Amino acid sequence: MSEETNSAMEARVREALDGFRIELPSWGFADTGTRFGKFLQPAAQTLEEKLADAGQVNQFTGACPTVALHVLWDVPAGTRCADVLKLASRYGVRPGSISPNVFQDQMYKFGSLSNEQESVRRHALEHILDSVRIAKELGSRDVTPWFADGSNFPGTANIRARKRWMSEGLKRAHDALGPEQRLLIEYKPFEPAFYHTDIADWGMALELAREAGPKSRVLVDTGHHYQAQNIEQIVAWLLDEGMLGGFHFNDRRYADDDLTLGSIDPYQVFRIFAEIRYYEWETGHPADIAYMVDQSHNLKGKIEEMIQTVMTAQEIYAKAALIDFLALAKAQQEQRLIDAENIYKDAFSTDVRPAVRAWRRSKGLAEDPLAAFRGSGYLERITRERAGRAIAAGSYA
Numbered sequence: 226m227s228e229e230t231n232s233a234m235e236a237r238v239r240e241a242l243d244g245f246r247i248e249l250p251s252w253g254f255a256d257t258g259t260r261f262g263k264f265l266q267p268a269a270q271t272l273e274e275k276l277a278d279a280g281q282v283n284q285f286t287g288a289c290p291t292v293a294l295h296v297l298w299d300v301p302a303g304t305r306c307a308d309v310l311k312l313a314s315r316y317g318v319r320p321g322s323i324s325p326n327v328f329q330d331q332m333y334k335f336g337s338l339s340n341e342q343e344s345v346r347r348h349a350l351e352h353i354l355d356s357v358r359i360a361k362e363l364g365s366r367d368v369t370p371w372f373a374d375g376s377n378f379p380g381t382a383n384i385r386a387r388k389r390w391m392s393e394g395l396k397r398a399h400d401a402l403g404p405e406q407r408l409l410i411e412y413k414p415f416e417p418a419f420y421h422t423d424i425a426d427w428g429m430a431l432e433l434a435r436e437a438g439p440k441s442r443v444l445v446d447t448g449h450h451y452q453a454q455n456i457e458q459i460v461a462w463l464l465d466e467g468m469l470g471g472f473h474f475n476d477r478r479y480a481d482d483d484l485t486l487g488s489i490d491p492y493q494v495f496r497i498f499a500e501i502r503y504y505e506w507e508t509g510h511p512a513d514i515a516y517m518v519d520q521s522h523n524l525k526g527k528i529e530e531m532i533q534t535v536m537t538a539q540e541i542y543a544k545a546a547l548i549d550f551l552a553l554a555k556a557q558q559e560q561r562l563i564d565a566e567n568i569y570k571d572a573f574s575t576d577v578r579p580a581v582r583a584w585r586r587s588k589g590l591a592e593d594p595l596a597a598f599r600g601s602g603y604l605e606r607i608t609r610e611r612a613g614r615a616i617a618a619g620s621y622a
């Protein structure tokens with residue numbers, strides 16, 4: 226590439242990355258596993274540790290100033306929001322989206338807002354309303370409930386009644402939002418419910434979001450789709466409807482596998498970003514999308530995997546920013562299939578890493594955030610500090 230095109234590319238990448246923020250999930254720093262077991266790491270146990278670890282990712286990537294919190298796990302009853310804010314600012318981050326937890330308590334065995342029992346529905350709604358209040362106190366814009374509601378066996382649930390109960394509950398939650406807040410409705414076809422899920426796909430989420438009220442949007446989680454589903458088409462439709470509110474990023478081979486973003490299918494991530502950038506190019510205004518990582522890291526080092534994820538997201542987003550949309554629109558219009566497809570492929574196969582490194586340098590960041598983190602001594606320090614309690618549970622691998 227000539228010097229001139231190189232600097233044009235750097236400018237495009239700079240513009241794109243300046244506007245690209247990706248939220249980190251508090252739970253991505255905690256010890257997690259599968260139902261078959263947990264392999265321990267010096268993971269975060271307290272909210273302070275989660276914020277401290279997230280702060281490291283933000284410090285080295287410069288792209289992750291907010292941390293998503295799960296109310297039950299991070300802000301349990303009795304927590305003072307002022308203390309959470311103080312802690313977050315100590316580690317250079319802010320609370321991000323707030324997720325109610327209406328799937329863990331014993332009473333939610335048969336669902337929450339869609340539960341056949343009125344008392345359970347009321348309890349779930351109260352928790353969601355509490356979450357809206359907590360979000361307001363924390364200055365968080367988005368409330369992001371995810372529902373495990375569903376059934377496991379045919380004939381065991383009144384699907385229509387459950388749909389109406391879900392809709393009523395979401396409307397109540399919506400009506401409690403502050404003027405700047407949003408309710409993001411996430412869908413998932415299965416797990417933990419394996420026969421039917423009350424919000425199984427984007428169409429159901431869209432319908433429910435519309436019924437709930439104007440501050441509701443749909444949240445797309447890449448892992449929450451059937452195999453071969455065209456996620457970027459869903460993205461394009463939601464954008465066109467003005468209803469795409471947020472993204473949970475991860476990658477998967479089979480289902481909601483929580484693998485590192487782009488580890489299996491980076492071209493899919495590119496195609497998603499391409500639809501978003503195309504929409505922005507066409508409309509001339511930025512899409513109002515909250516991007517978040519939603520991964521639980523079981524095998525790789527948690528902080529390192531988070532940094533790797535953010536670096537991957539930045540690289541793929543930068544590639545999407547290189548698409549020549551004017552040429553693409555023309556090729557589409559003229560039905561020059563190979564030319565149109567090659568515009569995608571050219572952008573995808575461009576090595577943007579030098580431009581991303583240049584962007585980092587311009588921000589005073591290390592060119593290689595992963596190496597910088599590894600050289601910082603942070604991991605060694607927390608491994609020592611958090612070692613004591615690992616002994617009780619079995620030692621780190």
Ligand code: PSV
Pocket residue numbers: 252324371411413446473481519
């Ligand atoms: C559910 O699979 C999900 O994607 C939801 O976003 C939850 O809030 C998150 O994972 C953590 O359980």
Ligand code: MN
Pocket residue numbers: 371411446473519
């Ligand atoms: Mn999710």
